[in-house]
Amino acid sequence: MDRNERHTVYPANRRTFLKTSTAVLGSSLLVSACGGPSGGGSGADGDLTVWWPGVNPTEQDFVTEVLIPAFTEKTGRGAQATFIDWPDMSTRLNAGFSSGTGPDVYGHGPAAVADLVQYGRVEPLDDNLDQLDESDRKDLQTGLESGLVDDVHYLYPIASTGRQVAYNAEHFTDAGLDPDTPPTTFVSLREAAEQLAVHKSGKLQRAGIVFSAEAVGMQQAFTSILWAHGGEMFSEDGTSVLFTSDEGVEALTWYASLYQGDAPVDDNLGGTWDGLPPAQSPLATGDTSMTFTDPATLKQIMDAAPELDLRFMDVLAFDEGDEPAAFGGAATGLMINPDSQMQDDAWEFLKLTGSKDYNSMYAQEVGIVPVRASAIDTDYVKASPAMASAVANSEAFRSNPNIPAWTKIRDTLAQYLEQALNGQGTPKEALDAAAAEIEPILAEGR
Amino acid sequence: MLLVAPAALYVLVFQIVPVVYGLILSFTEYTPLQRGAPTFVGLQNYAALVGDADFRGALWVTARYTLQVLPVTIAIALVLALLANRSFRGVGIFRSALYVPHIVSLTAVSMIWLWMYSQNGLINDILGTFNLSPQHWLNEPSSALNGVSVMRIWKALGSNMVLLLAGLQTIPKNLYEAASIDGAGRWHLFRHVTLPGLRPMLIYVIATDIIYLSQSFAEIFVLTSGGPLRSTTTVNYLIYTEAFEYSNMGSASAMAFVLFAFIAALTLIALRGGRER
CATH class of the missing domain: 3.40.190.10 (Periplasmic binding protein-like II)
Incomplete structure (x- = not known):
């Protein structure tokens, strides 16, 4: 059998294999290239999915053992938190949004907000914020400003920082x-x-x-x-x-x-x-x-x-x-995926995380700056000179341009x-x- | 055909499809945040790379890093392999100890070296015992890439040594005996028996090292984040920044394919050089 003969022994099988391969390759590329209109979120009946930035074990315990049970008690809905290392947060969100498996609620720093807004991946919060008491909004003022893009609020602050x-x-x-x-x-x-x-x-x-x-x-x-x-x-x-x-x-x-x-x-x-x-x-x-x-x-x-x-x-x-x-304002905030079918519950989760009691608890557990100006009166802030100074100086902090x-x-x-x-x-x-x-x-x- | 189908399917789905998809992306403008398909931009991403000083700089850093780590690693690994090829008491421990760095993850090793290179780290402590002032090993543009290179040489020694040792053990002993009878000394034995016998393995080690070193990322990410003054920004680090910090998948894919061509060229040069000798 010479070389040419070998090429003619199984032509049908080869063609079939090549056709199948091309079809699989082509269709998968076509599917992935077209992208999907939806960025995910749970169905209307499941648990709220939350992608939480940070893998600190203490922080994870707080979210799973304190925050989520409180959320469930308040809304009657469960929540599933996935903890993501900070440097991987953007990558995971990119993958989640492009594949339609994004969460209902996700956390990030203010640096990401404008890009998320540009591509319609974050829900405006102004209607919800308007329902808060004026004093409540004022208490969060510096942090809220960190999530402003074109005068619209998108980020609900849960931790502050400053230099x-x-x-x-x-x-x-x-x-x-x-x-x-x-x-x-x-x-x-x-x-x-x-x-x-x-x-x-x-x-x-x-x-x-x-x-x-x-x-x-x-x-x-x-x-x-x-x-x-x-x-x-x-x-x-x-x-x-x-x-x-x-x-x-x-x-x-x-x-x-x-x-x-x-x-x-x-x-x-x-x-x-x-x-x-x-x-x-x-x-x-x-x-x-x-x-x-x-x-x-x-x-x-x-x-x-x-x-x-x-x-x-x-x-x-x-x-x-x-x-x-100085540079400062919100260090971390939570945002709502506009594709989520649980907008109301997602807002409840944000509100709970940033509420006076839970935000103080969160800050104390993790060792970060609470987001509310009124936190200056909490025992945690009073006992920590670094935190007390940061909260007292909060009005001088400004976020990077969004x-x-x-x-x-x-x-x-x-x-x-x-x-x-x-x-x-x-x-x-x-x-x-x-x-x-x-x-x-x-x-x-x- | 049926028997190879699972393997063929695996290769198709997990290797060929991603590569082809990456190639397609390199001709598009695409961020995963956007809704809808990537926008076809033709050769625009490749054309932009031609005038991109950062990319040219990263190519140069990648080439320099590869070419300064490779010969030193190969030379030391060869010496160690020659030592480990002898039979002496404790040779097993010697071989194992040299292989240990290869087992530990590159990220973990990089963290340890970050501490060693720090202001109060082990290396400055040693300098201090000789009344020498501490150095900013990773903070100076002139020394940062060399600092990373030293770590990478240490990390790569074990695997290279084991491969070269395996190569040494395939050289027939009777060649050494015949050459010795003909009056060959140590140097001539090494030059005319060991090196030719080791050539296939040496070429394999050089080619795989070029491929790994040209794709360096973890040690750069941990030790220097590409700085100072971009003196340690490799192409792979630049691709990471472009893809995952700026979400520009199209231009990141174009960079990846240029890097692929760069690695292929270096590897071909090495293979051809090995064959000609």
């Missing part, structure tokens, strides 16, 4: 500074950092202050300094860049001065301690006297190093005459901020270059 400067009071005393009257502006903070920094052989042995230098951290720091100087990131309609203003250039110049020039005070450029235990953060190890951080992280550091006298400064203004402002493609805009800006912090070009050049790249993304998103 403040934490400091080691003992280092202040040793450097001749009064720990009871810490700096109130970024300008005076720089001077304090210089006094606190310890040099040896021309190198920083102890930093005056450290900022987390990964992309998100750099953007949040720059934005905080910019806002504290009265500057803005974008125009109100989100169509043009404003961070190239004089305030923006001065903010970035200040930020870069921590690393560049004759007297650098931060030696953590390029570094982050996200993956490290709290006990290894530079504030806990004594490698810095101050750090720009959030209340939940500071609480963890304080728990890991109880022997240190660590404190939070109030939110800073840039200079005398400026108003204090505009489509925000994560790409954020990372693009961070890329140029990093160049300026490394001394690659001037702050003005970096901001102009960032603006040139971000303007088309803004235009595309509108």
Whole structure:
């Protein structure tokens, strides 16, 4: 049998196999390429499905053993929670929405809201919020603003955050500074950092202050300094860049001065301690006297190093005459899938999670900042200086702009901020270059 | 035909369909959040990559990472395999100990190395005992990729060593005896008997290493997140960002197919180089 003969032995079977394969391949590609109009949600009669961001065991226990039973008692409906690691949340939602297996209720940070709104994957909450008491809404005000897109609320906040400067009071005393009257502006903070920094052989042995230098951290720091100087990131309609203003250039110049020039005070450029235990953060190890951080992280550091006298400064203004402002607002919020057939129960779940009692319990169990301003009177907040300071400063916190493609805009800006912090070009050049790249993304998103 | 049908179906559904679907996506604009089908954009995603400085940078980082890890790993693994091929007391423990890093997950290993590289980590502690100042191993653009490379070399040694050891044990002993009788010294035995005998396995190890290293992601994700100043952003990390942070499946798929071509080219060069020798 020669080669040609072998090819002619089973032609029918081969053709059938090829046809079948092509049909299977073609139909599956066709089905997946067409996508589905529905983003999932349970049927009208089943349990409410909830995708909860975070896999902290304590948090899981709270949701399954406290929150869901309370929800069931109130509504008569069961609920099933799936806990998803934060970095996987967007991926899982993408997969859920595209395959029609999305949840009724899901959690996320405010950074995702505008994109979800753009593609119609989140239900507006204004009709429901209008039914709340005015005092109730006011109590949630800062967090609610984090979920605003084009003046419509989409995100119901359940945890807050903010950026403040934490400091080691003992280092202040040793450097001749009064720990009871810490700096109130970024300008005076720089001077304090210089006094606190310890040099040896021309190198920083102890930093005056450290900022987390990964992309998100750099953007949040720059934005905080910019806002504290009265500057803005974008125009109100989100169509043009404003961070190239004089305030923006001065903010970035200040930020870069921590690393560049004759007297650098931060030696953590390029570094982050996200993956490290709290006990290894530079504030806990004594490698810095101050750090720009959030209340939940500071609480963890304080728990890991109880022997240190660590404190939070109030939110800073840039200079005398400026108003204090910093990145903050809702850290996590819950949203409703518009394809859910249990809209009323989904809203009940949101309301319960953000209610005074349950939100305080949740915050205490997990060690985060409660979302309500009235939480300042709870025992948990009173007992935790980091939480108390964050709640007391909540009015000074602002969320990142809710505009489509925000994560790409954020990372693009961070890329140029990093160049300026490394001394690659001037702050003005970096901001102009960032603006040139971000303007088309803004235009595309509108 | 019936007997191979289950395997063929498996390959079709789980391997060919996703690859073809990925290829189709690379010619579209698509985010999973959208309702409805992907929009066909032709070669637009590929054309955009040509002018994309970030993508070019990531290709360069990927090439540099692969080419600096590969030779060092192969050389050390070969030395270790030669040592492990001898019979001495405790050789089993020696072989097992070297293989352990391969068993542990890359993410877990990366976490451990993150701690070792940290300001107060083991490596700076060792420097401290010699009165040397601590270094920011992963924070400097000039040293971050090298830091990741050292970890990856350590991680890859075990599996490479075992494969090369298996290759060494297939070389007939009588070739060594004949060469020795002809007066060959150690170097000549290695050069003219060991290396030619090991060539098929060596080519296999080099080809698979190129494929794995060019797709590096986990260690970059854990150790540096692609920074500082994008000095460790590999193509695979960029694909992850594009697909899962920005939800641009079309351009991410295009990047994936360019990476595929890049890996295929590197592998072909390695295979051809091995054959010519």
